[in-house]
Amino acid sequence: MEMKFITKDQSVGKHVDIISRYLFYYINKQVEPYHLQKHSYxxxxxxxxxxxxxxxxxxxxxxxxxxxxxKSVKKLIGLGYIHKEKDTEDKRIHHLYLTEKSLAIKDSIISILEDTSTILSQNISKEDIQITKKVMQQMAENILHASHTLKNS
Known part of the structure; x- marks a missing residue:
């Protein structure tokens, strides 16, 4: 029986993984001055x-x-970017609210993400970007469905 291997050029997952790693590295470097980490932004x-x-x-x-x-919420509270308030009806729930400090950096954070999106899509036509978004959304749905199938088995 012959075994088949996926080469690096054939693997969609590998390309998605590489883009994801570079993307998070780039964004994390950009938000470092605000002491934001991994998921905080x-x-x-x-x-x-x-x-x-x-x-x-x-x-x-x-x-x-x-x-x-x-972990990220605790870090954001410690940095003074957000605060918690108990729900008036269900005391187990805490709602998260922005502080003046987080509002002061809002435009910078949004600008970083907009610039990142521009970098990702440069030299790619608007039509190709739309197709890519549609295809990636379908891929996300496909892997989500497959993940749910694993959970249920």
């Missing part, structure tokens, strides 16, 4: 869009583990 972005989210909301939105979110 993602949480700030979500709160810039919708203040008052709880940690469970962030787990769902960012597709990160509860532990990663908890």
């Amino acid at each position: 993602k949480i700030l972005i979500e709160l810039y869009h919708q203040e008052g989210l709880c940690q469970e909301d962030l787990v769902t939105l960012l597709k990160l583990s509860k532990a990663d979110i908890a």
Whole structure:
């Protein structure tokens, strides 16, 4: 029986992984002056869009583990970028709110992400970018479905 191997040029996953690693390296270097790490800037972005989210909301939105979110939230609170407030009805839930300090860096953080998006898409036509987004969304759905299948077996 002949074994078949995927070469590096054939592996979509390898290319996605490489882009992901370079992307996070680039962004992490850009947000270093604000002492933001790994997932912290993602949480700030979500709160810039919708203040008052709880940690469970962030787990769902960012597709990160509860532990990663908890660690990042603790760090953001320690840095003075966000604060927690207990829910008035369910005291187990804490909503997250931005501080003046996080609002002061909002434009810089958004600019970093916009610049990153520009870098990623330079020398690529608008049509190809639209196709790429559509294909990557489908890939994300495919792997999510496959992941759910693993969980249920």
